[in-house]
Amino acid sequence: MIVKKIPIALFLSFFLFQCGGQEGVNEQEILFASRATQQERTAFKNKLTEEIIGGVSTSSSDSLNESAWQGAYWGMGMSHTRNAETKAIIQKGFTNYQKGSPAYRRGLLEAAYTLYPNDFVEECQSVLGQETHPKLFAMIAIYLHRAGVNQPLQAILEKRFPNYKEEVILAQLAYHLSGEQKKQLNNRPDLQALFAHQQQHGLPVIYSFQRLSRQFPGLAIVQRADGSFVKDEKGRVQTFPQLAMAASDMPSFLTNGNTPEGVFSIQGIGNSENVFIGPSPTVDMRMPFEAPKQEYFHSKDTSSWSMEDYLSLFPEEWKTYTPIQAAYWAGKAGRSEIIAHGSTINPEFFQEASFYPLTPSLGCLTALELWDEQTGALKESSQQELIEAFSAEAVTKGYYYVINLDDQERSVLPEDLVK
Template sequence: MKSLLFAALCCCCAVSSFAQFARESIHTDVVLYNKRQSFDKYLRDKTIRDAFASPLDSNTEDKYESACWAICQFMIRNDEVKQGFDKLFAAYPTLAYSTRRAFLEAVYTVYPDSYTTAVEQLLQKETIPKLFAMQALYLFRNDASMDKLIQLQTLLQQKFPRNDTLPLLQELKKYLTLHNTYAEQPTPPVGDLFAHQQVLGQKIIYSFQRWNRDYPGLAIVQYADGSFAKDSTGKLLVFQQLARAGSNLPYFITNGNTPQGIYSVQGTAIAHNNFIGPTPNLQMIMPCESTDSAYWHTPYDSTQTPLSNYLQLLPASWQQYQPLTEAFYAGKTGRSEIIAHGTTIDPAYFKGMPFYPLTPTLGCLCAKEIWNEFNGGFQESDQFSLVNTFIATPGDTGYLMVINIDNQQAPVTLADIRQFMK
């Protein structure tokens, strides 16, 4: 079972709010220098080192699981982690499902190419669809050849002959077959999305990302009247967001990267979560995550399927573009609680990564936040600015679209977005 410390990463107990927020009201002791130092010591010494130093048995397995969750979120890799992984590989058949899932996620996160032989051996014996998918994805990331693709597809069919009834395995098949192709193809015209907003008549946040989620994206806000949020000089307002999970797993795996597609913004909230922090967040749901009535801000045609209604939120030029259905199918696979929030996690854990100083999550959209380690206030918060910009006009609901614009190996820039507005 996850420790309470890391279970907090997965939940968001929130209180709704409908007015604009004051900067001076946002404060947290979690980011103070001494608190961060104390947390880091506990994380490394107790949660990971001491757990992996103990024998692995039924009395200590929950500590191993907690260590794996910590490794995923903070991307810790060292010899102690490797030694713990060796024990977990050896004991894999006897582990509880939750421990195996946390372990596979940790391996995928911090040692993406070190355990192909061991994972291949697990795959041959795996009987649980989600664990099979995680193992197959690990191997495919290291070898995307046609031979490997055929091997994985054949094994999937042999082990799960009724895979067409399992949404997760259907998404795995699509990912193995199409992901690398879509990553190199252009999107339909982004300008068509801006024009179609007037048909919907809703506020929309567009979060433009790269296919390689190591690189941060940018969000912009289009108001219900069709205008874009700008500053006092007329410059387009942009907000840095990271759509990368700590694990970097694909969109259809729990705790994977933020799925592309259309989210329904349900309002704003304050999270009681030490890792998300006190900055207001945007509460969102996917179409298959909740009831239809909760998701839709536009008329719902009950004579059509949910997917058909979802596609009507897009202009005709985008309705056949499969990547924008990721959020729809991610909800079917069981993903939930994907919101747009800030972060109090110390960015020092990720120094040297392309997304630094932003911090990865369990699959949410996470905006850039830099905190003052001596007074607990924020120095810079794109999350605060995004939320206040979104609610600067009446209403706190609408839609948010996550769109991978291309596969450049660089952060999304204002220049990238300006080309869509010509």
């Protein structure tokens, strides 16, 4: 989920990127983001490196001002700052692991996973043997699993947590360790059946098609209430670049992980006061368990949640395809506030990344937005185009499907969807 409140006063005032939306778009709003000017971005970078990260870097190893340390973890992770200084901060952080609170540990593990995938294997192996917190245990396990450590993680999980199947995060960890998601991807059901199923509810739908590796941008398309697709002036299905990768690139069942695969409920078009999301309208979405069933399904059903209800939004041949259950389980695990939005984050933080010039968030779907460095005026926005395409229906309720196409390591292209 996107953390709503973090006890880091300095970080809250300057850096916290929260994916949240507010109902109602001010149609008179001028799309101008002062935060996106070169002057503001330089000031932010200096603040980040000199005070937020630098302040922790110069502290003694036995000092544990959790507020400052967590601010540094978030700052270096969200900006993908990799250097000797940030590596040393994480190294020092592990020496304080047992003294820190769960929130401190989570920040440390997230930063290590985000920035240094192979550098802290020994440290993670050490704390794995001591950690009893389910979420933190899962974060350590996925670090070691990704690093290819030859360790019986499933057996350790079962011994440490005999009832792990009753804990959503641990059950999803077991699913992640099994590799079942990638195995099933080879037998993904036909998309045509999914498109046809939309007529069962007759509401507009946005589909976001992604790769299994979220480090490569995907594409969104819009299906109208009548089942047809929004097309451009040349008669082709209109596509909108979109990144479903979180800055951490952690699995979707964990806090600040990637956007879960599955279906979200569109509750309307909103906007955000968060300067890093920017002034472009947002698609306000809800996950299972985040919203009551009647709100999620746009109905009067007030019964309790069930997987059967969730799968009713898919055609029959999709119901046994377990990867699409990710949104259901992520919602049950407590994730929330995942929306589709623009971005004023400086893309230069990610200029070496495969998704450049898009920028990742904390688990939301982010669009490509480019801003004038001198004036802060919006130059290009796939988010604005997506909002216009969806809003043309004059219906602000609907559904948002996030679907992984395959495991190719390249961006999703329009011709991939034509096929």
